[in-house]
Amino acid sequence: MTIKVGAILLAAGFSNRFGSLKLCAELNDGSTVFEQTLRRIHSSIPEYKVVTRPEIAHQLSSVGTELNIFHDAEKGMGSTIAFGISLIDDWDACLICLADMPFIQGDTYRRLATELTNENIVSPFYKQQAGNPIGFGSKFFPELAQLRGDSGGKQIVRAHKTAVVRVNITEPAILYDIDIPADLDRFQTLSS
Numbered sequence: 001m002t003i004k005v006g007a008i009l010l011a012a013g014f015s016n017r018f019g020s021l022k023l024c025a026e027l028n029d030g031s032t033v034f035e036q037t038l039r040r041i042h043s044s045i046p047e048y049k050v051v052t053r054p055e056i057a058h059q060l061s062s063v064g065t066e067l068n069i070f071h072d073a074e075k076g077m078g079s080t081i082a083f084g085i086s087l088i089d090d091w092d093a094c095l096i097c098l099a100d101m102p103f104i105q106g107d108t109y110r111r112l113a114t115e116l117t118n119e120n121i122v123s124p125f126y127k128q129q130a131g132n133p134i135g136f137g138s139k140f141f142p143e144l145a146q147l148r149g150d151s152g153g154k155q156i157v158r159a160h161k162t163a164v165v166r167v168n169i170t171e172p173a174i175l176y177d178i179d180i181p182a183d184l185d186r187f188q189t190l191s192s
Contacts, residue, residue, distance in 0.1 A: 003092035003093055003116065003117060003118060004047070004090060004091050004092045004093075005045060005047075005091065005092065005093045005094065005095065005113040005116050005135070006045060006047040006048055006049065006088065006091040006093075006094050006095075007041050007045040007047070007048040007049075007094060007095045007096075007097050007109070007133070008048070008049050008051060008081070008084035008085070008087075008088075008094055008095070008096050008097065009037070009038065009041060009048055009049065009050045009051065009097045009098075009099055010051055010077065010080055010081065010084065010096065010097065010098055010099060011023055011034060011050055011051060011052040011056075011060060011067075011099035012051050012052050012053040012056075012070050012073035012080045013073075013077075013099075013100065014073075014074075017179045017180050018178070018179065018180055018181060019180075019181065021056060021059060022100055022178050022184070023056070023059075023060065023099050023100065024059050024060075025178075025181070025184055027102060027184075027188060028188050033099070033100060033102045033178060033184070034060055034063065034099050034102075035063055036102035036103075037097070037098075037099050037100070037101060037102040037104075038050070038063055038065060038099075040102070040104060040105065040106045040109065041097055041106075041109055042065075043106045044106040044107075044109035044110045044113070045095065045109055045110075045113055047091065048097075049066075049068055049084055049087045049088070050065055050066065050067050050068060050099075051068050051070050051080055051083060051084045051087075052067050052068070052069060052070070052073075053069065053070055053071070053073035054069050054071060057069055068083075068084070068087055070083045070084075075148065075149065076148070076149045076150035076151075077150055077151070077152045078147030078148050078149050078150060078151045078152055079147065079148050079149065081096060081144055081147050081152060081153060082144060082145050082146065082147045082148070084096075085141050085144045085145045086145060088141065091138065092116075092117075092118040092137065092138050093113075093116035093117065093118055093135055093136060093137045093138060094135065094136055094141075095109065095112060095113060095116075095122075095133040095134070095135045096132075096133055096134055096135070096136065096144075096152070096153055097109075097132070097133040098132050098133065098177055100177050100178040100179075101132060101133075101173070101174075101176060101177050101178070102178075103173035103176050103187055103188075103190075103191040104132075104133075104171070104173045104174060104176075105171055105173065108124065108169055108171060108173070108174060109133070111167065111169070112124060112133065112135050112167060113135070115135070115165055115167050116135045116136075116137060117137050118137040118138040118139055119137045119139045119163065120137050120163050120164070120165050121134065121135065121136055121137065121140060121156070121157055121160060121163050121164045121165065122134065122135035122136075122164075122165050122167055123135075123157060123164055123165070123166055123167065124167050124168075124169045124174045125166050125167065125168050125169065125174075126168075126169050126170075126171065126172050126174050126175055127172075129175055131169070131174030131175045132174055132177065133174075134153055134154075134157065136153065136156070137163075139163075140156055140160070140163075143156050143159075144156065172190070173187070173191060176190070176191070
C-alpha cells in the first residue's frame, strides 16, 4: 500500500541569535537559505505546507509558493507545529522540516518518506546523533496538534519509543541547523 507523505516546513522562527532574518541569508550559489531548503523538499516531497509568520511573509513570498500564516508564532515551535498539523487533510504521514536546514539533500527527504507508515515515527541519525527532519505517521497527528510552547515533536518521540524507526543517514547535514552567521559559513564549507 502506498501512503501519502507530505512535509510541513517550519519558517516562522525569529532568528534571534542570527542578528537578521536567517531564512533570507544568501548562500554561495545566490539562493537564500529558505529558497534552497524549499527547493530540496519540493523536489523530493511533492506535497508540502509552509508555515510562517505575518511579519516575514512578504520576504519569503518571492519564492512563489503558498505560505500559511500563523499569527501566534511567538508562542513557540510546538504551537507552530500544531498549526501546521491543522492544515493537513489527507496525508498518511508527514515530515516536520526546519527552514534553516538548507544543506539536506533531496535523497535524504525521499529516504525518510519511504520509511514512514501511518503508525510509526521516523528519526534520522548520522553517526549515532539524532537529526532532522523527523517524520510522524497520522496516528500521532492528534498529539502533534496538541503541542504548545517551545517544545517540538521530541516529547512525542520520547513517549513512543517503540514506534520509532531509526534511519541511518550518510550525510551530516541532518545536524546542520543555522543559529548564527558563523554556522552558515561553516556548513557551506562542509557541504561543498
